[in-house]
Amino acid sequence: MRMPASSPATEAPAHMDTSVEIEDVAVRFRTRRKDVTALHDVSLSVAAGEFVAIVGPSGCGKSTLLKLVSGLMKPSKGQVTLLGEKVDGPRRDIGYVFQRAALLEWRSARKNILLQAEMRGMPSAVARERADELIAMTGLTGFEDAYPHELSGGMQQRVALCRALLHRPPVLLMDEPFGALDALTREHMNIELRRIWRETGTTILLVTHSIPEAVYLADRVVVMSARPGTIDELIAVDLPLERDYGKTMSEPGFARATGRIRDLLGAATSAD
Amino acid sequence: MAVQSAREAPVGVAERARPGVAEQALRVLGRAWRPAALLALLFAGWWVITATGLVQPYLVASPGDTFAVIGDKFDYFWQNTLVTLWETLAGFVLAIVVGVLAAVMMVYSPTIERTLYPLLLFAQVIPKIAVAPLFVVWLGFGIEPKILVALLMAFFPVVISMVTGLKSIDPEMLQLSATMGAGPLKTFYKIRMPASLPHLFSGLKIGVTLAVTGAVVGEFVGANEGLGYVIQQANGNFDTPVLFAGLVVISLLGIVLFALVELLEYFVLPWHASRRVDAATTSM
Ligand SMILES: Nc1ncnc2c1ncn2[C@@H]1O[C@H](COP(=O)(O)OP(=O)(O)O)[C@@H](O)[C@H]1O
Ligand SMILES: [Mg+2]
Numbered sequence: 001m002r003m004p005a006s007s008p009a010t011e012a013p014a015h016m017d018t019s020v021e022i023e024d025v026a027v028r029f030r031t032r033r034k035d036v037t038a039l040h041d042v043s044l045s046v047a048a049g050e051f052v053a054i055v056g057p058s059g060c061g062k063s064t065l066l067k068l069v070s071g072l073m074k075p076s077k078g079q080v081t082l083l084g085e086k087v088d089g090p091r092r093d094i095g096y097v098f099q100r101a102a103l104l105e106w107r108s109a110r111k112n113i114l115l116q117a118e119m120r121g122m123p124s125a126v127a128r129e130r131a132d133e134l135i136a137m138t139g140l141t142g143f144e145d146a147y148p149h150e151l152s153g154g155m156q157q158r159v160a161l162c163r164a165l166l167h168r169p170p171v172l173l174m175d176e177p178f179g180a181l182d183a184l185t186r187e188h189m190n191i192e193l194r195r196i197w198r199e200t201g202t203t204i205l206l207v208t209h210s211i212p213e214a215v216y217l218a219d220r221v222v223v224m225s226a227r228p229g230t231i232d233e234l235i236a237v238d239l240p241l242e243r244d245y246g247k248t249m250s251e252p253g254f255a256r257a258t259g260r261i262r263d264l265l266g267a268a269t270s271a272d
Numbered sequence: 273m274a275v276q277s278a279r280e281a282p283v284g285v286a287e288r289a290r291p292g293v294a295e296q297a298l299r300v301l302g303r304a305w306r307p308a309a310l311l312a313l314l315f316a317g318w319w320v321i322t323a324t325g326l327v328q329p330y331l332v333a334s335p336g337d338t339f340a341v342i343g344d345k346f347d348y349f350w351q352n353t354l355v356t357l358w359e360t361l362a363g364f365v366l367a368i369v370v371g372v373l374a375a376v377m378m379v380y381s382p383t384i385e386r387t388l389y390p391l392l393l394f395a396q397v398i399p400k401i402a403v404a405p406l407f408v409v410w411l412g413f414g415i416e417p418k419i420l421v422a423l424l425m426a427f428f429p430v431v432i433s434m435v436t437g438l439k440s441i442d443p444e445m446l447q448l449s450a451t452m453g454a455g456p457l458k459t460f461y462k463i464r465m466p467a468s469l470p471h472l473f474s475g476l477k478i479g480v481t482l483a484v485t486g487a488v489v490g491e492f493v494g495a496n497e498g499l500g501y502v503i504q505q506a507n508g509n510f511d512t513p514v515l516f517a518g519l520v521v522i523s524l525l526g527i528v529l530f531a532l533v534e535l536l537e538y539f540v541l542p543w544h545a546s547r548r549v550d551a552a553t554t555s556m
Contacts, residue, residue: 070451072447092451096448102448107543119458119459
């Protein structure tokens with residue numbers, strides 16, 4: 001089932017620049033009790049402007065993979081190149097969204113978004129304008145001055161998304177951003193994220209547990225298996241760029257991709 | 273987009289409760305009547321055992337005598353209260369400065385933490401009443417030894433609460449800060465410091481009451497002014513009403529300072545969970 005690193009699917013589509021290049025990476029954690037190999041033999045190339053979703057069982061190293069790309073973690077072996085530059089320490093040319101919104105509870109929605117600008121020392125006029133733009137784009141209008149505890153989970157996640165997009169990062173890393181949301185809100189967020197991606201042209205790496213979410217959103221889906229965490233297969237999603245949520249669900253390409261992923265993940269769990 | 277927002281509005285935002293002044297006053301009354309009733313009951317008990325002659329007046333002064341003596345010697349009590357207040361505040365403020373600095377160093381350096389912790393614990397468990405005479409020998413009969421005892425008493429809860437606060441921050445928030453390119457200083461004052469304030473304030477509330485105790489303990493050992501001195505004089509003279517009056521004034525001082533710290537917290541942390549209308553609250 002495992003594809004060799006040189007297989008065509010691991011390469012980014014040839015006509016585009018490479019945004020993220022992961023080369024034969026391994027990650028080992030040494031804890032007091034035992035050594036854990038979180039990632040093993042992982043190679044992946046993501047083109048500029050591409051949307052890649054990552055699915056796999058819990059503990060297969062999906063979060064670790066994003067941490068490697070952002071430079072929050074160093075690989076034990078191999079290397080990661082982001083925007084043509086070897087990753088060595090935390091990178092600031094990315095946006096990051098976690099499962100928990102991780103908002104500062106003493107700041108209003110807008111102030112939370114603007115934290116990004118304050119930390120980077122962006123000119124405040126530019127930042128405020130961009131924040132307003134994003135607030136409108138994500139449907140937060142009217143909630144700018146609300147504090148995190150006054151916002152629903154979906155709204156909090158929108159704030160986190162705006163914060164991650166404020167500085168127009170060329171690469172956006174999302175680690176199960178909608179995992180804590182109810183199904184309906186999640187659907188809205190998927191549609192909005194797809195639209196935002198189309199509008200901004202950002203390269204997105206999205207970790208998710210939802211197979212339909214992965215297929216609806218992504219150009220390619222990375223399917224991983226655990227122990228040790230590695231890439232099982234890369235699935236190119238055969239769907240048009242313009243994706244209406246309801247219509248997409250009934251496309252044959254959608255059924256093919258989700259079916260394949262389900263088979264792979266089922267095999268991964270039954271092999272446990 | 274407007275349509276979208278309108279549709280999402282009902283689920284988007286929890287209703288923000290902004291109670292009016294009258295409603296707020298009622299709420300305070302509603303909360304205050306129980307402790308007030310208990311206090312009244314204690315006073316009644318005090319009054320009953322003295323008025324019925326159950327205990328001799330030289331053992332327990334009556335409430336009437338106690339408050340009468342405060343009125344009679346108001347200047348005397350006021351002057352000595354100011355002395356104790358000054359010692360308490362000086363010790364408390366120093367405890368905050370030293371405590372917060374120590375906590376920051378301990379959180380940022382595990383080596384410093386390992387080095388300081390045993391020392392802190394030692395400083396905490398050693399009985400202050402036992403070392404206070406030593407401070408008098410070193411520093412004389414002025415206010416310095418009292419400030420030092422107050423500082424020592426208040427220091428521990430401040431350090432512990434600040435360390436807990438600084439460590440309580442969500443690690444993902446710190447990682448996020450790293451991807452924003454923020455240096456340690458910016459991360460500290462924009463994220464870590466504000467996040468630790470609720471913890472710090474619970475330490476400050478304990479610390480300020482301990483600082484009062486510390487100042488009085490310092491005065492017991494060697495002083496010619498302050499509320500501790502008042503009590504010791506009264507004790508020596510078998511002047512039970514003054515002794516009781518001193519106790520009442522010290523308690524009041526502690527309560528007022530505690531309330532001031534709570535008030536400060538109210539203004540500094542308007543965002544904190546304990547202030548949300550539906551959140552469970554405790555009175556301490
Ligand atoms: N800081 C760490 N120390 C030790 N082990 C870790 C650490 N982070 C992750 N791991 C281990 O690495 C593996 C992959 O973790 P993670 O990337 O979080 O998985 P996923 O996000 O796919 O659920 C897990 O077995 C986890 O226990
Ligand atoms: Mg994870």
